[in-house]
Each structure stands twice: as C-alpha cells, then as structure tokens.
Amino acid sequence: MKYYVVHTYTKQEKKVKDILLKTIEQQNLSHLFGKKQNEDGSEEYNIIVPVEHITKFKKGKAAPEAEERKLYPGYLIVQMEANEESLNLVNSIPGVTHILGSKKQPLPLDEKEVEVIVEQIESGSKKLRPEIPFNKGEPVKVTNGPFMGFSGTVEEIYPDRRRIKVIVTIFGRATPIDLDFFEVQAI
Incomplete structure (x- = not known):
C-alpha cells in the first residue's frame, strides 16, 4: 500500500482523521487502509497528522508551555489502496478538499518522503523545540x-x-x- 496526501481545511486535520477512522470501521473497509504496529503490540490505521512539539511563551506567564504545532497545516498522510472505493470514502469525509494528484489517479508519496516526515515527527516528540518569539534586529x-x-x-x-x-x-x-x-x- 502506498501513502497519499489528503488536503483538508486548516485546523480540521484531527477531526478529519477521527471521522475517517470511524467511517473505515463502519463501512468495513479496513482491508483498503494500511495499519502500523505500535510499541505496545496494538495496531492502528496509518493515518498521520504531521505535528511537532514546541515550547511557547504565553503573555503574562513566566514559564513556557508545551504546545503542538502542525508541520504541514491542512494535510494528512494516509496509507491506502488507491481504488474507486477508498478514494470516494476519503473524498466524502467532511473537511477533506481533495487528495493530491488528479481525481482519478492521486499522486503517491515516495517511501523516502514518508520516512523524512515520520523522522521529523519522531524527533520533534523526543525533544521539545523552543519557539523563538523574537527576530534578530527586532x-x-x-x-x-x-x-x-x-x-x-x-x-x-x-x-x-x-x-x-x-x-x-x-x-x-x-x-x-x-x-x-x-x-x-x-x-
């Protein structure tokens, strides 16, 4: 199964993911979507919302707070078989605008591209990256x-x-x- 980029409305990525997961189960289409093995041995669908964790200073607070920031706002990465049934399912989810590529033939991601994105996510989860609230010369x-x-x-x-x-x-x-x-x- 290949990975595809799904374009969503901004700030709707997690909602789209949740609805997509429910719809896959309700329509018994799990065979069309890829799963990954978690560290605890459980399986979950390979639907990725690329995020990084940063520390951010809020006005009026002395201590920084951890915050999640989307690496690619408005995009999900979904592992699936690209056929009429799966494409129609993904495109029917509220909040999805389209799958990158043409309507009948979406453009799959290269394995190396997916590895880079997953690596960005994992490195961001291990080390909180501070947000820099200022610019040089400001x-x-x-x-x-x-x-x-x-x-x-x-x-x-x-x-x-x-x-x-x-x-x-x-x-x-x-x-x-x-x-x-x-x-x-x-x-």
Whole structure:
C-alpha cells in the first residue's frame, strides 16, 4: 500500500482523521487502509497528522508551555489502496478538499518522503523545540528585572537556553544585556 496526501481545511486535520477512522470501521473497509504496529503490540490505521512539539511563551506567564504545532497545516498522510472505493470514502469525509494528484489517479508519496516526515515527527516528540518569539534586529522592551522599562534591539538569540542578548542604551552608551525570553516583549 502506498501513502497519499489528503488536503483538508486548516485546523480540521484531527477531526478529519477521527471521522475517517470511524467511517473505515463502519463501512468495513479496513482491508483498503494500511495499519502500523505500535510499541505496545496494538495496531492502528496509518493515518498521520504531521505535528511537532514546541515550547511557547504565553503573555503574562513566566514559564513556557508545551504546545503542538502542525508541520504541514491542512494535510494528512494516509496509507491506502488507491481504488474507486477508498478514494470516494476519503473524498466524502467532511473537511477533506481533495487528495493530491488528479481525481482519478492521486499522486503517491515516495517511501523516502514518508520516512523524512515520520523522522521529523519522531524527533520533534523526543525533544521539545523552543519557539523563538523574537527576530534578530527586532525592537523589544524589557518587562522584568533591573532593566525593566528600557527599550533595545535584539542582537543575539540563544534558543536552547531561551535567552537573548539585547542592546539597550544606558547613559548614552549601547550596552549588551542577556535576558530570558519572558523578560522582554516585542514592541
């Protein structure tokens, strides 16, 4: 069985996946869709919503929060036999716009493409990647600590440490200060 890309409305990916799973079972079409073996020995349909896990700073909160971000918003990857029955089933799901390729002959993904996507998902699940809320050269205002109220420009970003170097003007001199992400906000 090959993998196909299903285009959905944005932010409908998980809903489409859930409805597709229910519909496959209700219509007894499990033989047309690929399954994968989980670590605990159970099987599940190979329908992938590509996501990564990031840490994100929310306004007003000092500590970062874990969040899921879609790698390819509006897309699912489905392993299936591409025949009239399976294509009609997938296209009939509310929220699905189309399967990539032509209507009668969808375009399958290359095995290497699927491996890369699965690797991205797995590496993102193992290590939370911090979201970088600032860009180099961006004006910011210090909101916490001894330099509170000063404005400056982002000089360096250290995403793994969740810190930035900001150049502020103190007594007419450009002075670099090292701050946590939560101690500054974009202007």
